[in-house]
Amino acid sequence: MSMQRKHTWPSLLTANGKGIAFGGDYNPDQWPEEVWDEDIRLMKQAKVNVVALGIFSWDRIQPAEGEWDFAWLDRIINKLGDAGISVDLASATASAPIWLYNKYPEVLPQDKYGHVINAGSRQSWRPTSPVFKRFALALCKALAERYADNPTVTAWHIGNEYGWNNREDYSDDALREFRLWCARKYGSIDALNKAWGSSFWSQEVHSFDDVLLPRHMGPDSMVNPSQQLDFERFGNDMLLEFYKAERDVIAEISPDKPCTTNFMISTDQCAMDYAQWGREVDFVSNDHYFHEGESHLDELACSDSLVSSIAERNPWYLMEHSTSAVQWKPLNARKRHGELLRDSLAHVAMGADAINFFQWRQSAFGAEAFHSAMLPHAGEHSKLFERVCELGEALDMLSSAGVPGSTLVSSGTAILFSAQSEWATRCQTLPSNKLNHWHDVRDWYRAFLDAGSRADVVPLSAHWEGYSTVVLPTMLVLSNEDAYRLKTFAAAGGTVIVGYASGLVDEQFHVGLGGYPGAGDGVLRDMLGIRGEEFNILGDEAQGETREISLSNGMVTRLWQNDIDVVPDADVLATYEGEGAEEWELQGVPAITSHAYGDGKAIFVGCDLKCEDIARLISKELSEVLTNTSSSIDYATSEFEDIDAGANRSVNNAILHTVRKGENGIFDFYIVRGNSPVEVSVEAGTVLVAQHCTQADSSAQPDHQTRYALQRNGILITKRQA
Template identity: 65%
Template structure:
């Protein structure tokens, strides 16, 4: 693949080594195609249903399934008895029908006999209660007993199916951390002490990192290190200790995954390995930048967020997944055809969204579209979770949509989409798992912070401004981007601060928001004024010095709960913007700082902020650094992006766009492209443009070059380059790669 301008470096060069990329083959003549299918649980059904399943899979275009994810008890019904016969039969049936198998290690749930015989494998919550069996992941990753049984199962599976031509990939575990992310068992305590010993070397270093002179917590040896169990209803946990416990939990589960993977790889080294991440802007519990190094291809489970942000949230989550995949193809291992059953509000998908969501994942770099699950369960906790075949069977709207999707994915594969890479933006929004963990601390000025939600809000602001940003882990190389945004990146190390300063000095543009760079990697506050990261280097780069935070909230009865901003000088871009949570009380400390907006009005005066700088820009080296000293909503962030970052269209081949408003059926001409999510995927010889409508309005596109590959809820006009794309519609066109 030829490089896309400015996109290769941040995706192909990370600060750590990783496994070579390997993609599972399909059972097609050349092994290629966009993978399509889902979790298949034949052990929930009588065998006389299996042939009907395969008939319907063939009808829908299913070419891969994930198998045996929760089947340990069927494979090993007692400690001394194994039963692989049923799995042999279904793998053989699937393979002969041309359906590849992504075979699970089956360790997500253990048989009840294991828990009964060895209750010590159960994790414990912070109160000391066992996390009992009956759900998923009811096991401690630090339990040597559980690991022994799990690895025995892995080796049995590898020995039996490692050479099976129908098994083309290994699916390790399932959603690691879903129920055992934080384990407070005695096994975990001993493992945590060993982890601290490896990390810090000496007890003095650990005492310093955790700041144990506060509240008399100094330790004289690692055997006094403790995990943050329940300390009282109103007690606050040492934040440095809690952050390390988060890191430890991530590392223990990652180590368990690697141990399972390696047990199979010793016997079956020639099949790719993956596990399903859980990345959406409502969950991202692991440091997936570290996990991505240990899989052969990146996989993710994503479930939609109902409401008007549905598509934007999907694209934001996918943007991080694509960065983790370093621009290589990645797998949607699970999403839903319609409603789930585990939310307070379980809405079904709107007209077109079942297909649209799947094509949106492809637009963001996915080459595999899979659902949970193939056939809706007749019983159990997820019986009312939507599936590819619903309870009402094949003569349903939902199954017809599944078949339509299968045909559409085949068309995309035939056109050559598979293996193409997602073109990068020139803007990167930085994501940090550690900052996300840190925002959950109860020791911060506000407990309403959310790093990941702020990333999402910035992402939406760029879309609203007619552009698209990438989401890139802080640990990766983002030096080739033109603009970097740091939303609530609470934790900045000295090294990362120096990377930022070097980026700006070399001509880059950085945007730092209101709660960034307050803490180092030990959860120690940087001193000398806010934001103090890098012993004041971040302050110097921004040209401001903060003295205090001003926190607002509805709980302060009779006091203002919002403050307005006003532009300064000739600038009116941010007039009327509103901050409702957090304001920095800063003074301008640099000779080249331009104040773009200040706090203004009676509410600002109430807190001695009237006239205080709220938004600033500073020249630093050959670049510039912006400071947003307060929280802003998506609409105000959009104004900032459009007004001050001077966002240019994301492609030199922007179409003309007409948008049909909700109040009128007549198209309305608009000046930018906020009504369309436009992404570009590129192969050696072709470029694929994906256009997805973002709102409820029909959108008319003109000047579209290329051959239409997909017209989903879209029509081509009499002018060859004109199209109308309806709500939840998708247009995909193919054009030659101009770099050839």
């Protein structure tokens, strides 16, 4: 494991170099130069102080092999610097020019069917191609040599959204590198055969030269899951090695300017092992695009929580999000009044010290012409641009108040996330192909909010032993090492909540024997005080069969039930009951259990539950063990109506409350989660932002309390002394 790089934050061109970074991707090469001065005038009007420049500009910088043109880039960088706008300069390697693809077609990746991924989109290159790497690193070197000492360039933006179009490559270059990767990982061919269980289906190989990629094997074929999981790791590692190669070329020439690359952490975009990538950047950056529907804000906070954990609670950089609708989803919903400001400030509430968009000026052509931008097609005299300016004012106010550099205060509960479990749940050889680790993490995160608490999302590979409770939602893959970490954590007084379909296989995708969950050679089973024999899987595909099973506590399960036995000293919190349970021979079988272990406790949730049922579980059955896990500091200043966890979330009077603490003070963020008004009492302090928020009658409040009424999309930010 590589060492964590020192956190280094890029400076702005402000008087003290500090402030919340505000801006977005800027593509001046899409526009005639007479537009540039107008762009900068409007940027200053909106209080933009940084742009990401040159992300897709390779062709303009290098119009032909051996030919360079930096003059246009010099001119725009100088204009921006003169206006006090700093530049996060890209390595421009995300998409190569057409001349390179035409002359060197061997750089193009291939899909599992052997089809070439043709040029014309983004990232149509193999991370394992020595030809592509040679050209890419030459570009990095040329940029670094020219701009290392340019004061306007304050950070380096390496690549862009690695893996967006080349996460999996099945080319001959990839095959060559996969064989070398396997040799480094396993050392001997016997170790590889053992890890992959190659004796099944006569798949044993006798040298690393015999190793194959998991290419297409037929319409109904099933890939060896151990091999597939290693291929996922390999693809992640190859892209990470490519990023590091770019970074190192630039950092050697320009060592004083921090390097980053933008992750893609959101509900359906978590392709990489970003906990691993986080150790290789100087500051963590993320692109987040909202999930339409009523989960909008909760999903944002859940994704940001993972980003904050990867950043080790240091401030992080929102490199991209959208001012309104995008153009690449099945449903491209726009943002309503108040949502642009609310979403942006919610990212700040979750630890971001940079709020940036794709992009500054909305494109007039190309694949993203209908992707919203800071300056829309309608121009400066538009509601959208007015809201961008409103956001600039708010961020400027927060900067003056001292928010930048403050850190997000942790909760007492860690919901654990593992990229490897996310990859594994996509395997087509599992008892159900409807598992989704990341979605279950999101549901548990939302459930804690519905229960009036807040949890953090933390990588499994991180240090989570400082929390009082950890949750493992659909953590399919657990190594022996991680199983023993959980055992030690519980024995020392922690509470471990293990979800269904957790700990079924180890890191080599081998099933632990002796009953489920078998992780750690039965360590997880011993800690939980249970033993599972079989899974019961429900679904609409079985016509005429029961599609749900009730629990004795009124909850309902619809996908996966574990048929378990419990040890005598385990407490049964709920059993399967009713007609569905009778039909599937689960009547009276424990569904949710609790088992004292050492000085702590291990809880098993043996079936899938809807979000509202998880919230009820947290607030009722688990309330005693979770009493002190909502926050690591005392900020009990909010009054919430009692939340009925079974109620429709759209009418819950619920607040997302986070705290950032720094040398300049304590900053409280209160954000309405639902559509209905909510009143909140807060400690007296300086009000920094009050959007869709009015001060209510405070005459009956305790001393030093003020009551506010927050409407839909309302956000209240206050400052108090540390």
